[in-house]
Amino acid sequence: MGLYIGLDIGTTSTKAFLYDEKGGIRGGSQQAYPLLVPEAGRAEQRPDELLDAVIEAIRGAMQDAGARADEISAVGISAAMHSVMAVDSEGKPLTPLITWADNRSLGQANDLRRNGEAGRLYRATGTPVHPMSPLTKLLWLRSREPELFKRAAKFISFKEYLLYRLFGRYAIDVSLASATGMLDLNTLDWNESALRLTGLSPERLGEIVPITERFSGMDRTLAGRMGLRPETPWIAGASDGALANVGVGALERGETAVTIGTSGAVRSFAEHPSTDIGGRTFCYAFEPDRWLIGGPTNNGGIALRWYLEKFVIGEGESADLKEKEALNRIMQLADSVPPGSEGLLFLPYLSGERAPYWNADARGTYFGATLHHGRAHFGRATMEGVLFAVRTVYDALTQHDVSNRSLLASGGFAKSETWTQMLADLSGTRVIVPDTYEASAFGAASVAMLADGAIGDLSEVKERIGILRTHEPDPQRFGTYERYYSLFKRVYDQLEPVFPEIAQLQRGTGVNHEDESEEGEAKHTVPEK
Template sequence: MGLYIGLDIGTTSTKAFLYDEKGKIRGGSQSAYALLVPEAGRAEQRPDELLDAVVDAIRGAMQDAKAHADDISAVGISAAMHSLMAVDRDGHPLTPLITWADNRSIGQVNALRKGREAGKLYRATGTPIHPMSPLTKLLWFADREPELFKRAAKFVSFKEYLLHRLFGRYALDLSLASATGMLDLHTLKWNDSALHLTELSPDRLGEIVPITERLSGMDRKLADRMGLHPDTPWIVGASDGALANVGVGALGKGETAVTIGTSGAVRSFADRPATDPDGRTFCYAFEPDRWLVGGPTNNGGIALRWYLEKFVIDEEEGESGDLKEKQALDRIVKLADSVPPGSEGLLFLPYLSGERAPYWNADARGAYFGATLHHGRAHFGRATMEGVLFAVRTVSDALTELGGANRTLLASGGFAKSDIWTQMLADLSGTQVVVPDTYEASAFGAAAVAMKADGAIGDYADMKSGIGILRTHEPDSGRFKTYEQYYSLFKRVYEQLEPVFPEIAELQRGTGVNEEEASENGHSKPKSADK
């Protein structure tokens, strides 16, 4: 049947979908796993648990599509950025997988920012100096675990670990390599300053390959578990962010992808490297003639979910579990729609878990500002939704300054299911918002890369005509004018609070509040890290 598997390895689950050559989904499956928080500021996973999830998701998708091994032309891989783990000479894990959400290297980040090296590294690599970065995680290992640092044969991402288990190669695609903070944007090789800073030689890092790199000769046992032939080609693919742009068709100038799921991101492609003089955005290589420019926000749908869980859902009547949460979400969104833009003078800074772009401030914290006796549940609900979008706009504005105005925002992620929230984005940004019908954009992007590598398409634009449009939102000029006033105030409130964020963050770290909240938000909190 000429089917392509789009594999999307995310932070909390792995998803696999089977696509035909026209981009139509023929089957899919998902397998979840825990995010471990052994202590405040850490966010880890068990690599073999993720490996099992990959196997289960692909096997489930094959069964859902009633597909046979002969039907599969290739597998394309999307993976979350910034993960890191140490392995020994035999490829066995020496550490858990450390995720993008891990903040243990905040001390190394602060030390770097005090010197001139931080600015040089950002301009050379396009990766802001932040605890998410594998570069700063490596510095933490060198400082805090020197014996382990010396003993490790390699430091790799989960995708490299997976491909080594499948094919015996630590293949690292250009896209993920660029997000490590160690790849030079201009030479597309490991940056000398980053290598010197970490005291690593290139042979202790992965093998940089194009995103269309083709691997075959899979481990037979793992192939059998997935229902694939051992000679089924796997295409290395790219990062989930870049592939989400491909998946929604945000390929040209003025086309910007806005993804809001648990977290959020704003991204667009450029034909040359573009770093920000103020360091607000990232710039990652995708292909030799295409770069991904944008910024991630820590607090997307998780902020609204937090509001529901803490202040709404316990008082809701009805069924328990997921259904109860959906009922609460539907109700609060409808209530929020009854409140005027600006929530009648109530602002929400959504920085519940610090912030990445454009501030790169791990100590930022959430705050409601302007609350009065007049404000009720509907106001707080709308302010929470608006706060997430104000944060997204701070990133979008930085991109506009770098590369020109956004002509269209292409929406994806959980928030795109709500026409109220996507219309709010149009009104708040003053830009047309288009909601494509692409289901699971990163997985579709991974399948598109596999199709290109296999010769089924000539370019990603060939897939664009097959992407339907669910709806389009035009901005309301009156609402945009109102939002301009509140957006200006939103930014000033952040600026006023920025000097005191470190003080409250340090007090919270002393009480273990971060660890407690992670546990309450459904993440596993083991007694010790899984070694």
């Protein structure tokens, strides 16, 4: 029985895990690196630093498992979405890796909205026009660095850079390509309007391949550093979001994955592509009969971490030493406050918001505070506010589909029984917490198993996933939350017209409010019980 490596290339670390064919973990390793934010709105990484992390993570996982090179059947790749970089004709980077968290293309995104192009692009590609998307980043780069833009041979994601260094091919899986804002949902080729806007030919972008594409003939030096044979096949894999759904078993209609790490996301697979009339959700390609529909929210565990750092951990105390103690205390305090935090609401938009509002100017707000409210109320309200934001995405996702049966929880929040029960009560839906460890990595390994013939369909992955616990919604609490949720949405609607004004004032002070968001990890660790 062979072993499969699930490689998960995230925002601040790369993880590699070895799985047997039954899904059991045999070993793993993680390598961290920084997200570089030298100024407001800018968020980059060094591509060769990520490449070194991939090599070290795989080498570490091999050593941890005590595995031999000839035991590895294949490597599957999961990677964060929306990154882009320029390379020259020899494959050398001309720019840093510009990540999803980089907001410097906000002006280009706004221009596309004003001239009506945004709606047409969304319907054609399934990607909402937003500074996260490589499309707007390319427009920004073309405007700001015209000579560099002309000189660049290719504009690629980090996964393409990795595959080029390992195998000499610039290839991007259809899942990641779909998240660029440039892949046509109908043809699964580069969209003509996107090419026209950016001034690029298809030759200056990567080769689009299916998620099961095999790569062989690895660079011998890099293979040796990882402890792998050059003949070991690598499988293209997909985005971290899509593979997280695979990793928790949310593969069929009626099964929705809720991931809350630093930020959050709500995602379901559908049999056919579908865009939202209001442009609230994304639609990304995956397999011919599986399309990923959903939306990311910027403010997940980062909001609770912010509350901890600003209002719970004492001045001068070590955040690392005190964090676990403070988190446990918040969970205990939250349990002492009734649902709705006795009339205290929190809009968690500390770093703007993506789905369903796609409003980079949205800001965090506590509403309804009185002299009666104390630390416990604010802690619970912060947790509830994150879940209210998640529910706005969930509602947009399920508005036209009433078949949803359950929510499958993953990410740091899934380790807290308090928070996952709160999600069940607030959504009125059963919440299942699978026992899957590192969902995106397991999803990547599962695609490798599919490509290698170890499984016949991804639906077989469910047989390899157990249930850690299940939460049923409490009808009385759900009724209470319905009233607060209605008010939560109305407060947002009332504040939406004034958010741009306060955001503009904040930008004038040089304060950075928009450098941390996304459905993977960012600069902070994820709260856990």
